[in-house]
Amino acid sequence: MIEIDWYLALSAILFTIGLIGVLIRRNAIVIFMCVELMLNAVNLSLISFSSYHGDVTG
Amino acid sequence: MDTYTFIFLAVLAIASGTGMVLNKNTVNSALFLVLNMVSIAGLYLLLQAQFLALIQILVYAGAIMVLFLFVIMLLNLDDEKSLFNKLRVKYITAFLVGVVVVSLVLYSLEGVADLLPEISPEMQTAGTVEALGNVLYTDYLFAFEMTAILLTAAIVGALMIAQFKKSNKGASE
Numbered sequence: 048m049i050e051i052d053w054y055l056a057l058s059a060i061l062f063t064i065g066l067i068g069v070l071i072r073r074n075a076i077v078i079f080m081c082v083e084l085m086l087n088a089v090n091l092s093l094i095s096f097s098s099y100h101g102d103v104t105g
Numbered sequence: 106m107d108t109y110t111f112i113f114l115a116v117l118a119i120a121s122g123t124g125m126v127l128n129k130n131t132v133n134s135a136l137f138l139v140l141n142m143v144s145i146a147g148l149y150l151l152l153q154a155q156f157l158a159l160i161q162i163l164v165y166a167g168a169i170m171v172l173f174l175f176v177i178m179l180l181n182l183d184d185e186k187s188l189f190n191k192l193r194v195k196y197i198t199a200f201l202v203g204v205v206v207v208s209l210v211l212y213s214l215e216g217v218a219d220l221l222p223e224i225s226p227e228m229q230t231a232g233t234v235e236a237l238g239n240v241l242y243t244d245y246l247f248a249f250e251m252t253a254i255l256l257t258a259a260i261v262g263a264l265m266i267a268q269f270k271k272s273n274k275g276a277s278e
Contacts, residue, residue: 049111052214054152057115059210061122061141063203068126070199076177077131080138083169084122087145098152103240 054095061088111151117144135173142166156234 061084068081097103118141125137142165149158241249 049108049151053111053115054148055214056211057118057148059207059214060119061145062210063207064119064122064126066206067199067203070202071196072126074131076173076180077125077134080125080134080173083138083165084125084141087142087165091145091148094149094152094154094157098154103236104244 051095051099055092058088058092058095061085061091107151111148114144114147114151117141118148131177132174135170135177138173139166139170142170156237 065081065083065085065088068084069078072078072081121137121140121144125134125141128134128137142161146158146161146166149155149161
């Protein structure tokens with residue numbers, strides 16, 4: 048198994064990419080897509096916590 | 106094997122996310138987002154969350170991306186031609202904010218990394234549909250039902266708005 052740190056770091060990097068996208072793009076649809084990217088990054092960190100605690104509720 | 110798969114999927118996710126933000130063409134951005142969603146679904150599979158991986162593919166890569174592509178094609182959005190023509194304050198600020206956020210999060214990760222418990226083999230079944238449904242329909246039933254009511258209200262509201270505009274136009278003619 049990979050350490051949980053790597054998943055959390057990946058989640059942080061994806062969240063930051065989404066944040067930068069929200070800040071620099073002007074197109075509303077692209078901003079929504081960047082928000083989706085941020086939501087997915089948070090989902091990834093929640094699921095990695097859940098998987099590493101062995102508990103569905105995280 | 107797990108490590109190589111993780112590295113491959115992580116690099117794919119980061120590359121497609123960067124491509125989505127930097128691409129000038131909106132449709133290309135949407136397709137990069139699909140690639141990103143699929144690689145994140147692969148990461149869910151690595152984390153033993155099979156049900157969520159399936160849902161990620163079905164809902165995000167299927168439904169939401171089709172919605173985005175429909176909106177892009179119906180609205181006929183132009184490309185952002187002047188995305189990187191000038192080095193503006195906005196881009197520098199965005200880059201600095203990104204650096205600050207990622208360094209803060211990575212720094213705070215270092216503090217909590219030692220607190221996590223060890224995993225036992227019987228914990229590996231946490232991501233199955235059975236375990237998820239068990240929790241969802243007992244402990245979190247209220248939140249589940251509230252989400253259902255919220256989604257129903259959103260659908261009814263969208264229908265009402267569409268109906269109202271149509272009948273309003275009909276009355277004025």
